[in-house]
Amino acid sequence: MDFDLTDKQKMIRDMCRKFTREVIAPRAEEFERTGEHPYDIIEQMADLGIMGIPFPAKYGGGNGDWVGMHLCIEELSRGDILFGAILDVTTSVVGQELFVFGTEEQKQRWLVPIAQGKEIGAYGLTEPDAGSDAGATRTTALLEGEEWVINGTKQFITNTGLDNSSIVIITAKTQRESDGKEIICSIIVPEGTPGFQVGEKYEKLAMRAAATHELIFNNCRVPSHYLLGDIEKGFAQHLTVLETGRISVAAVATGLAQACFDEAISFTGRKLQVDKYLSTSQRIPFKLADIAMRIELSRTMYLKAAWLKDKGRKHRLEAQFAKLYCSETATEIAADVLKIFSPYGYLDEYPISRYFKQIKLFEIVEGTSEMQRLIIARELL
Amino acid sequence: MDFRLSKEQEDIKKAAREFAGGEFDPDVALELEKEGQYPFEILKRACELGFVGMHIPEEYGGQELGILDNALVVEEFCRQNSGIGMALALSVFGAEMILRFGSDDQREKYLPPIIKGESSSSLAYLEKDQGNDFTSFKTTATRNGNGYLINGNKSLVINGSLPGPIIVLCQLADNRRPGKQVALIVEKHANGLVISPMGGRVGMRMLPMADLTISALKAPHENLIGDEGQGQGQLVNFLNEMNIEAAAMATGIAQGAFDLGLTYAKQREQFGRKIGSFEAIRDRLADMDTQIEVARLLTYRAAWQFDNNDPNPKINYMAKIVSAESALEVARDSLHIFGGYGYVVDNLIEQFYRDASMVDIIGMPGEMDKSFIANQIIGNI
Numbered sequence: 001m002d003f004d005l006t007d008k009q010k011m012i013r014d015m016c017r018k019f020t021r022e023v024i025a026p027r028a029e030e031f032e033r034t035g036e037h038p039y040d041i042i043e044q045m046a047d048l049g050i051m052g053i054p055f056p057a058k059y060g061g062g063n064g065d066w067v068g069m070h071l072c073i074e075e076l077s078r079g080d081i082l083f084g085a086i087l088d089v090t091t092s093v094v095g096q097e098l099f100v101f102g103t104e105e106q107k108q109r110w111l112v113p114i115a116q117g118k119e120i121g122a123y124g125l126t127e128p129d130a131g132s133d134a135g136a137t138r139t140t141a142l143l144e145g146e147e148w149v150i151n152g153t154k155q156f157i158t159n160t161g162l163d164n165s166s167i168v169i170i171t172a173k174t175q176r177e178s179d180g181k182e183i184i185c186s187i188i189v190p191e192g193t194p195g196f197q198v199g200e201k202y203e204k205l206a207m208r209a210a211a212t213h214e215l216i217f218n219n220c221r222v223p224s225h226y227l228l229g230d231i232e233k234g235f236a237q238h239l240t241v242l243e244t245g246r247i248s249v250a251a252v253a254t255g256l257a258q259a260c261f262d263e264a265i266s267f268t269g270r271k272l273q274v275d276k277y278l279s280t281s282q283r284i285p286f287k288l289a290d291i292a293m294r295i296e297l298s299r300t301m302y303l304k305a306a307w308l309k310d311k312g313r314k315h316r317l318e319a320q321f322a323k324l325y326c327s328e329t330a331t332e333i334a335a336d337v338l339k340i341f342s343p344y345g346y347l348d349e350y351p352i353s354r355y356f357k358q359i360k361l362f363e364i365v366e367g368t369s370e371m372q373r374l375i376i377a378r379e380l381l
Numbered sequence: 382m383d384f385r386l387s388k389e390q391e392d393i394k395k396a397a398r399e400f401a402g403g404e405f406d407p408d409v410a411l412e413l414e415k416e417g418q419y420p421f422e423i424l425k426r427a428c429e430l431g432f433v434g435m436h437i438p439e440e441y442g443g444q445e446l447g448i449l450d451n452a453l454v455v456e457e458f459c460r461q462n463s464g465i466g467m468a469l470a471l472s473v474f475g476a477e478m479i480l481r482f483g484s485d486d487q488r489e490k491y492l493p494p495i496i497k498g499e500s501s502s503s504l505a506y507l508e509k510d511q512g513n514d515f516t517s518f519k520t521t522a523t524r525n526g527n528g529y530l531i532n533g534n535k536s537l538v539i540n541g542s543l544p545g546p547i548i549v550l551c552q553l554a555d556n557r558r559p560g561k562q563v564a565l566i567v568e569k570h571a572n573g574l575v576i577s578p579m580g581g582r583v584g585m586r587m588l589p590m591a592d593l594t595i596s597a598l599k600a601p602h603e604n605l606i607g608d609e610g611q612g613q614g615q616l617v618n619f620l621n622e623m624n625i626e627a628a629a630m631a632t633g634i635a636q637g638a639f640d641l642g643l644t645y646a647k648q649r650e651q652f653g654r655k656i657g658s659f660e661a662i663r664d665r666l667a668d669m670d671t672q673i674e675v676a677r678l679l680t681y682r683a684a685w686q687f688d689n690n691d692p693n694p695k696i697n698y699m700a701k702i703v704s705a706e707s708a709l710e711v712a713r714d715s716l717h718i719f720g721g722y723g724y725v726v727d728n729l730i731e732q733f734y735r736d737a738s739m740v741d742i743i744g745m746p747g748e749m750d751k752s753f754i755a756n757q758i759i760g761n762i
Contacts (some may be wrong), residue, residue, distance in 0.1 A: 003650045044727070045600035057607075061404045117659070126721065129650070129651075131651060131720050131721065132651050132652075132656075133652045133653075136652075151607075155721070156721045188496055201724040202725050203725065204724050204725055205724050205725075205731045205734070205735070206725060207724075217649070231755060283751070308708065330715070335709065335738070337739065338583075339741065342741055342742060343507060343537055343741070343746035344509070344537070345743035346583045346584070346738065346739055346742065347579065347580065347581070347582050348581035348582060349580065353582065353583045355585065356738065357583060357735070358723065360713065361724050362714065363717060364717065364720070364721055364723070365719050366725065368717065368720055369717070370661050370662075373661070
């Protein structure tokens with residue numbers, strides 16, 4: 001057993017912590033209020049090499065690993081969960097999908113700028129009638145000569161419609177050439193392609209600065225070599241990288257839970273001297289003890305899953321465990337800390353109100369808790 | 382034992398349900414919620430039909446019915462729309478201070494316009510630096526000729542910027558011992574009162590809440606409720622009673638959130654089936670309904686005891702805690718059933734979720750109520 005981080009992992013964590021404290025945290029309230037995308041901060045993150053930590057240098061990455069990547073996601077999310085969410089999509093899912101399944105040409109063209117943080121990637125899986133049942137894709141991609149013709153609608157797609165949004169990797173139904181059987185493939189569609197329309201931005205409960213849109217494909221044509229990976233395995237390929245996305249959501253949720261704890265400590269610490277307080281009241285101190293314990297477990301869970309991934313070992317169960325536990329736990333911690341702040345925590349000027357509103361989303365994205373339980377049960381039974 | 386509502390109570394509940402169903406137009410409601418506008422028109426119609434202040438005697442414009450009757454109306458209103466329901470229920474917030482402890486003159490002067498919906502009632506008891514004891518105040522009242530001079534700050538004042546009187550809880554300046562407190566009625570146009578509308582908050586966005594800055598405000602002796610030294614007792618008494626209405630709000634919000642999730646579960650198809658046919662969703666709905674029934678039973682019991690001259694503050698607090706927790710958990714579960722759709726602002730469940738969290742601050746905020754129950758159970762040891 002070895003629970004120590006490597007020097008490089010420590011360096012990433014400490015750098016991200018400092019960056020979060022100095023650059024991100026002071027502006028988190030602004031991003032949620034205005035809903036504006038933090039271009040300037042993403043640019044600074046790119047300069048620090050944060051956007052491509054786990055990829056080789058020849059693809060614009062940092063030669064790091066997934067443990068380092070997720071330490072980074074946790075630290076950034078501690079200041080603003082928005083940044084963890086952006087990284088989850090562009091790096092853990094889209095960047096990785098290109099890295100694992102892309103051709104050399106696709107990697108050079110799209111992975112490099114994503115890893116360098118110059119461009120932001122998105123993936124389009126969810127549709128109006130394909131939510132938890134992500135295989136029920138209705139979007140179609142038909143090969144006409146040297147081009148794919150894409151028709152359909154994707155929804156709740158994050159990292160789209162930005163000035164530097166590059167591509168969306170979509171799943172689409174197509175037909176196997178040999179026997180006409182229906183299969184699901186993955187296709188890379190650059191933003192700005194004619195016939196690809198980015199719809200209105202969703203007005204959400206919170207996470208308002210996350211660029212989440214509906215995407216409409218109307219006879220959208222891309223060259224045939226924009227197919228990603230194996231034509232028959234588009235959905236399976238995507239599920240593979242989504243395992244990492246789930247570790248990322250777990251790290252995001254852990255960062256937010258830590259932020260809730262930080263708030264609670266500074267709030268109660270200001271008012272009370274611990275020794276004196278503990279002799280008269282245990283309600284809040286004990287609650288804080290429970291919260292700290294659950295955060296420690298959350299962190300251990302996502303790190304274990306990331307470590308298994310770095311070792312090239314199977315980690316499906318561990319990724320689901322981490323996503324499920326960390327997102328549900330963080331949602332509960334936010335509600336608990338909101339209560340500690342009562343009655344004032346409900347006001348926008350208190351960060352805890354923002355955390356409470358934001359975290360609920362993470363029980364839903366990258367697979368609802370039900371889907372996590374389903375996959376876990378399938379693995380076990 | 383008899384757990385049935387009377388025929389009259391069934392009729393009241395039905396009438397309230399029909400009124401809310403007909404008058405709380407979903408588009409209007411969404412607009413009010415988004416703009417943070419008070420539902421003046423709906424309040425006026427509710428008052429005309431006698432739905433507001435049911436428990437107030439007829440001579441002051443009420444229906445002279447019981448607390449349970451009022452709770453039934455509040456529950457049905459909040460069930461239809463958590464925001465409008467809370468705004469209507471709280472339009473008389475604090476009026477019971479005048480009803481139960483005020484003079485005949487005060488009742489005749491202040492209650493009828495409130496019950497008619499021409500003005501709203503406000504109660505200012507929370508202060509930012511109060512710590513955990515919100516029954517002692519930094520706001521002071523100094524005897525001055527035939528009245529008092531008030532100085533201090535109040536926060537989170539419900540209806541603070543609507544027309545109508547504010548009851549301000551003050552510490553008598555010449556005696557800071559607990560118990561030496563006064564409740565004074567202050568007119569909104571009085572010199573020395575600055576009302577600052579509060580900014581954004583998690584929920585209850587239709588309700589105008591305000592901070593008050595009070596400097597050398599003159600309140601004549603005739604505006605004193607009861608006698609000097611009774612302020613704290615009156616407040617605690619009021620909060621005890623208020624907990625029943627808060628519990629009714631929460632029960633209604635839980636039921637309304639449940640209704641939304643149930644309807645969706647019956648319509649939404651994934652994996653070729655209605656999601657309501659999956660055991661995981663069915664069990665969740667069964668658990669939610671169970672929680673609501675528990676909340677309702679305790680709420681009705683608290684109201685029933687009050688109406689039968691056996692008011693029990695402990696039961697009232699228990700009802701509030703259980704109902705508020707149910708509301709938040711049921712709303713969280715119901716939003717979850719909607720998946721990503723639940724997190725978008727034009728979905729009513731999103732508002733229910735936010736409003737559910739705010740019930741906590743009606744009556745005694747936070748977990749102070751738990752101390753109250755413990756005191757009742759354990760006493761001095």
